[in-house]
Amino acid sequence: MRYRALPGFRDFYPEEMATRRWVERAWHRASHEAGFAEIDGPVLEPLELLTAKSGDEITQQLYVFSDKADRQVALRPEMTPTLARMVGARAAALPKPIKWYSVPQFFRYEKPQRGRGREFIQWNVDVVGSAERAADAEAVAVALRALEMLGIGAGDVVVRLNDRSFVSRLLRGLDVSEAEEPAVLACVDKLERDERAAGRLAELLGEPRAAEIRAWCERFPAERADELGPLLEALADFGLADWVEPAFGVVRGLAYYTGPVWEIFDRARKLRSVAGGGRYDGLIAELGGPPLEALGFGMGDIVLGELLRDLGRLPEAPPRAEVFVVPIGAEMLGAARQVLARLRQRGLSADSPYTALRVGRALKAADAAGARRAVLVGADEWADGCVRVKELASGDERVVRLDELD
Amino acid sequence: MRYRALPGFRDFYPEEMATRRWVERAWHRASHEAGFAEIDGPVLEPLELLTAKSGDEITQQLYVFSDKADRQVALRPEMTPTLARMVGARAAALPKPIKWYSVPQFFRYEKPQRGRGREFIQWNVDVVGSAERAADAEAVAVALRALEMLGIGAGDVVVRLNDRSFVSRLLRGLDVSEAEEPAVLACVDKLERDERAAGRLAELLGEPRAAEIRAWCERFPAERADELGPLLEALADFGLADWVEPAFGVVRGLAYYTGPVWEIFDRARKLRSVAGGGRYDGLIAELGGPPLEALGFGMGDIVLGELLRDLGRLPEAPPRAEVFVVPIGAEMLGAARQVLARLRQRGLSADSPYTALRVGRALKAADAAGARRAVLVGADEWADGCVRVKELASGDERVVRLDELD
Numbered sequence: 001m002r003y004r005a006l007p008g009f010r011d012f013y014p015e016e017m018a019t020r021r022w023v024e025r026a027w028h029r030a031s032h033e034a035g036f037a038e039i040d041g042p043v044l045e046p047l048e049l050l051t052a053k054s055g056d057e058i059t060q061q062l063y064v065f066s067d068k069a070d071r072q073v074a075l076r077p078e079m080t081p082t083l084a085r086m087v088g089a090r091a092a093a094l095p096k097p098i099k100w101y102s103v104p105q106f107f108r109y110e111k112p113q114r115g116r117g118r119e120f121i122q123w124n125v126d127v128v129g130s131a132e133r134a135a136d137a138e139a140v141a142v143a144l145r146a147l148e149m150l151g152i153g154a155g156d157v158v159v160r161l162n163d164r165s166f167v168s169r170l171l172r173g174l175d176v177s178e179a180e181e182p183a184v185l186a187c188v189d190k191l192e193r194d195e196r197a198a199g200r201l202a203e204l205l206g207e208p209r210a211a212e213i214r215a216w217c218e219r220f221p222a223e224r225a226d227e228l229g230p231l232l233e234a235l236a237d238f239g240l241a242d243w244v245e246p247a248f249g250v251v252r253g254l255a256y257y258t259g260p261v262w263e264i265f266d267r268a269r270k271l272r273s274v275a276g277g278g279r280y281d282g283l284i285a286e287l288g289g290p291p292l293e294a295l296g297f298g299m300g301d302i303v304l305g306e307l308l309r310d311l312g313r314l315p316e317a318p319p320r321a322e323v324f325v326v327p328i329g330a331e332m333l334g335a336a337r338q339v340l341a342r343l344r345q346r347g348l349s350a351d352s353p354y355t356a357l358r359v360g361r362a363l364k365a366a367d368a369a370g371a372r373r374a375v376l377v378g379a380d381e382w383a384d385g386c387v388r389v390k391e392l393a394s395g396d397e398r399v400v401r402l403d404e405l406d
Numbered sequence: 407m408r409y410r411a412l413p414g415f416r417d418f419y420p421e422e423m424a425t426r427r428w429v430e431r432a433w434h435r436a437s438h439e440a441g442f443a444e445i446d447g448p449v450l451e452p453l454e455l456l457t458a459k460s461g462d463e464i465t466q467q468l469y470v471f472s473d474k475a476d477r478q479v480a481l482r483p484e485m486t487p488t489l490a491r492m493v494g495a496r497a498a499a500l501p502k503p504i505k506w507y508s509v510p511q512f513f514r515y516e517k518p519q520r521g522r523g524r525e526f527i528q529w530n531v532d533v534v535g536s537a538e539r540a541a542d543a544e545a546v547a548v549a550l551r552a553l554e555m556l557g558i559g560a561g562d563v564v565v566r567l568n569d570r571s572f573v574s575r576l577l578r579g580l581d582v583s584e585a586e587e588p589a590v591l592a593c594v595d596k597l598e599r600d601e602r603a604a605g606r607l608a609e610l611l612g613e614p615r616a617a618e619i620r621a622w623c624e625r626f627p628a629e630r631a632d633e634l635g636p637l638l639e640a641l642a643d644f645g646l647a648d649w650v651e652p653a654f655g656v657v658r659g660l661a662y663y664t665g666p667v668w669e670i671f672d673r674a675r676k677l678r679s680v681a682g683g684g685r686y687d688g689l690i691a692e693l694g695g696p697p698l699e700a701l702g703f704g705m706g707d708i709v710l711g712e713l714l715r716d717l718g719r720l721p722e723a724p725p726r727a728e729v730f731v732v733p734i735g736a737e738m739l740g741a742a743r744q745v746l747a748r749l750r751q752r753g754l755s756a757d758s759p760y761t762a763l764r765v766g767r768a769l770k771a772a773d774a775a776g777a778r779r780a781v782l783v784g785a786d787e788w789a790d791g792c793v794r795v796k797e798l799a800s801g802d803e804r805v806v807r808l809d810e811l812d
Contacts, residue, residue: 002491002495002694003458003487003491003494003693003694004491005447005491006448006450006451006452006473006477006479011445011447011448011488011491011492011495012444012445012446012447013496014443014506017443017446018443018444020446021444029753032755033756034750034755034756035726035727035755035756035757035775036726037420037424038420038423038424038427039417039418039419039420039423040417040418040423040426041411041417041418042411042412042415042416042525043449043481043511043513043525044412044469044481044513044525045411045412046409046410048409049409063450063473065471065472067412067469067515068515071412073412075449075450081409085408085409085410085411086417086419088408089408089417090419095771095774097760100420105449107449107450109473109474119448119449119450130760132760132761134743134761137743138760141747145751233740234740237740237743237744237747238743238744238746238747239744287409288408288409320441320442320443320505321441333540334639334640337540337543337640337643337644338643338644338645340644341547341643341645344440344551347435347439348439349439349440349441350440350441351441354503354536354538354540354541355538365501369441
């Protein structure tokens with residue numbers, strides 16, 4: 001009988017795993033460079049923690065079940081509830097601002113499709129306890145720095161940004177009330193990718209006001225966007241002016257955003273957003289945490305992986321071993337193991353067959369492992385405390401004393 | 407309202423996360439050095455995959471539930487079923503031996519206690535497609551190499567090993583049948599840690615035969631253990647003779663082990679086993695994979711963490727930032743961000759307050775972040791393209807041109 005993985009779940013074979021780790025390394029490095037410390041929380045959380053934040057399609061897509069003690073639990077679909085809990089538990093002791101990041105796996109029960117599986121790895125970066133736009137700008141900078149490390153530049157992607165307080169002010173100017181705003185934002189959020197959104201917006205507000213909003217989405221009402229000034233200035237300080245552009249259509253549909261909101265898109269606009277974030281000043285308290293301002297972003301591995309593939313920027317698979325040790329004859333297997341142990345002790349990645357292969361076959365195995373060098377362990381040289389080192393690219397060979405091998 | 411993590415689940419704050427990553431780095435490095443490639447599989451698997459391997463207490467401790475399509479699914483409690491599936495799906499294409507490792511999180515619904523939570527991180531190392539004892543020895547060597555990287559030596563832990571084919575031969579000599587063997591092994595496995603096991607063994611076999619087995623556990627019947635010879639020899643080649651000792655009581659209770667079996671214990675014997683492994687030649691096929699020999703081990707993070715704590719070998723928390731940039735006055739915030747961007751671009755970890763703090767307070771924040779150096783950005787020096795660099799340990803200050811800052 002042959003089993004299969006569940007639909008929407010991925011097996012990571014060595015090649016896919018190497019790519020995943022390469023991406024994650026950029027996330028870790030960009031986070032550490034900017035002084036963010038890594039955290040993690042449980043994959044499984046109490047249902048009531050995950051559903052405390054209402055008005056969110058995420059909670060309809062939860063993997064939820066009862067455990068053996070009849071607790072309602074669910075696989076985490078995002079990090080913010082866990083973050084709020086962790087900040088809340090140590091709020092008094094933690095120096096502010098709190099700069100944390102994480103690289104968890106998330107789960108959503110939705111129809112698997114391009115750019116969306118039922119699990120994904122997501123980089124989360126959050127700042128808790130600062131109302132400054134400099135913090136928002138830093139988060140954008142960290143996201144872009146990771147992309148840069150992966151070979152993605154300002155010609156490949158754009159940060160489209162907006163400010164929810166600016167949006168609210170403009171909507172008030174159109175006589176859209178606070179109560180009407182969430183439904184309007186949900187439409188605006190979908191205007192660019194869902195044809196029906198324009199119709200729904202017109203239904204809600206009447207065609208004249210809907211047309212005004214659609215015009216803002218076409219051409220950002222920049223002359224009045226005082227709210228975006230400090231953020232854009234801070235981004236320019238970070239040298240990122242080329243990467244960003246105001247976009248009124250980016251409002252991040254969810255109710256809890258309160259300030260800057262932004263998404264990173266491929267410039268070709270073939271994919272969903274690569275990353276998205278914003279300021280959510282009331283949310284930590286709503287989730288049971290302390291009343292601290294906060295902002296953050298998430299960057300998932302799936303759309304990013306598609307972008308890297310589309311751009312041809314995925315790296316080649318790394319070698320499985322740098323050095324391949326070849327015993328010449330079965331009686332040299334023990335000696336080969338001694339050589340292996342010595343090489344590994346020096347931090348080299350070294351492999352060797354478990355049985356004595358013919359040399360030609362062993363060198364093929366060395367090649368398959370991606371090794372750049374073979375160490376041939378033969379009886380004659382071994383008697384003199386030596387081995388033969390063969391450079392696999394050039395074929396050059398030389399005899400080396402064992403204690404000089406590196 | 408304040409939420410809590412589920413019982414048996416851990417929040418990883420920055421300090422705990424740094425320790426976890428430090429341990430994981432040793433696992434990754436030891437694996438790569440020995441030519442093992444990393445894989446991963448889904449956290450959630452179909453129930454029938456996880457229960458295909460019978461006779462195992464693991465399946466009674468599964469986190470199992472029905473998903474929205476009424477599939478029976480469970481959180482993974484171990485890696486072998488996933489490994490068997492992944493090997494099976496590409497068995498023909500994969501060169502043998504297959505050397506894979508993984509660092510997944512596992513889940514078991516059991517009573518949380520010292521050394522056992524409901525989730526843990528486990529390093530898994532497997533070799534598929536080799537019957538050679540050299541492969542078993544290499545697995546032991548990889549496990550010990552990781553411990554060595556964590557500062558644990560042969561004086562701290564011991565690999566207690568045995569061979570299931572040797573055990574079977576001796577049991578046949580006592581007229582214990584193949585059918586009786588699993589129950590006997592389950593007792594032997596528990597002799598050292600459960601007082602009732604001796605009684606159960608005597609019930610099964612009668613006191614004379616039980617006494618014989620207990621004597622073997624006290625003093626390994628080494629003179630007849632031909633089965634262990636090649637393994638011990640290969641371990642000696644790896645320079646590991648000091649770390650290992652034959653132990654008849656180590657049989658790894660589970661039915662599927664077929665050859666060498668081993669566990670790593672702290673020499674003080676205060677803890678559960680730090681790692682355990684063995685050869686399971688028939689299991690891959692039993693789990694739906696191809697008929698390939700295999701062996702492997704697992705090393706979890708919880709007992710290992712306790713051992714490191716007991717031995718006082720846990721590292722200090724790493725600094726959150728190496729360099730701390732201090733704007734002198736609010737008008738220098740933008741300049742400070744430019745300095746930050748430059749330092750980070752060079753791969754340094756650099757942080758800065760979002761608002762202009764008084765210098766004394768900023769230097770305290772630098773200290774709290776663990777920084778070794780502060781960069782003071784003041785208007786006068788900045789006008790000359792310079793900043794002031796202060797070594798925080800010595801207090802030494804010097805003025806440095808911005809383009810020479812590193």
